[in-house]
Amino acid sequence: MSDNKNEKIIIANWKMKLGFGDSVKLAKDFSDKFADFKEESKTVVACPSLVSLSEVKKVLGDNVKMGAQNVFWEVQGSYTGEISPNSLEEIGCKYVIVGHSERRKHLLENYAMIHQKVKTLLSSSKLIPIVCIGEEADDRKTDRRDYVLMNQIQQALGGVNIGGDQKIVVAYEPVWAIGSGTALDPEEAKYAHKIIRLALNDMFGMKVVEANFKVVYGGSVTSENVKNFSDLEDIDGLLVGGASLDADEFLKICKNI
Numbered sequence: 001m002s003d004n005k006n007e008k009i010i011i012a013n014w015k016m017k018l019g020f021g022d023s024v025k026l027a028k029d030f031s032d033k034f035a036d037f038k039e040e041s042k043t044v045v046a047c048p049s050l051v052s053l054s055e056v057k058k059v060l061g062d063n064v065k066m067g068a069q070n071v072f073w074e075v076q077g078s079y080t081g082e083i084s085p086n087s088l089e090e091i092g093c094k095y096v097i098v099g100h101s102e103r104r105k106h107l108l109e110n111y112a113m114i115h116q117k118v119k120t121l122l123s124s125s126k127l128i129p130i131v132c133i134g135e136e137a138d139d140r141k142t143d144r145r146d147y148v149l150m151n152q153i154q155q156a157l158g159g160v161n162i163g164g165d166q167k168i169v170v171a172y173e174p175v176w177a178i179g180s181g182t183a184l185d186p187e188e189a190k191y192a193h194k195i196i197r198l199a200l201n202d203m204f205g206m207k208v209v210e211a212n213f214k215v216v217y218g219g220s221v222t223s224e225n226v227k228n229f230s231d232l233e234d235i236d237g238l239l240v241g242g243a244s245l246d247a248d249e250f251l252k253i254c255k256n257i
């Protein structure tokens, strides 16, 4: 991710959908398909499962950066089963997803933890956090979305110091849209991204937001609907789950955003 404010970032989240061998195979596919993908203004990131990261790094090629799907908020210590930001950096990760809604749901990860993770990443590593926010279906129905988004941003990023060349990606993923086959309507996406940007501007100031933040959309993006998002102001890229498990499909998405 560079300082170019028009740069788009497209992130593949492979979740726990592939075993070790299939992850390495898909990484090789990415490396082949993205060999000629040299668009200056686009950064492509793949986030494989933890166990496959080292091996994936060996085959991923130069045009796709590597990210992890989770990290702990301490760099070292008695934290059985957890993942240090330093170890992720050591094996070649540049990015890490923080607080994905699937972790919030199944692992009871909350925004206090997410906040700690972001702080540690910024103070003790060069990893770029991809911080996930997004409302539930009920919040949308009852018009609580704006409040929920602003509150999540406040909890995750309130009091966080960011400056210099540090970066944060905020991924707006309406929980109800993830894996549903129904992406957010572009007008709604435009509106939600505006709210997110206003909340960030309020906390960090416009200059910092422009220089240090990207705000991306995630939730059932495919090569069919990607065009809906490509011209929207305030959308700096995409976080793609299901459709990133096929290198051809993902390449189409990257070309068309």
Ligand code: PGA
Pocket (backbone or CB within 6 Å): 013, 173, 177, 178, 179, 180, 218, 219, 220, 221, 239, 240, 241, 242, 243
């Ligand atoms: P999806 O997942 O593209 O399969 O909806 C997105 C995500 O969970 O990051």
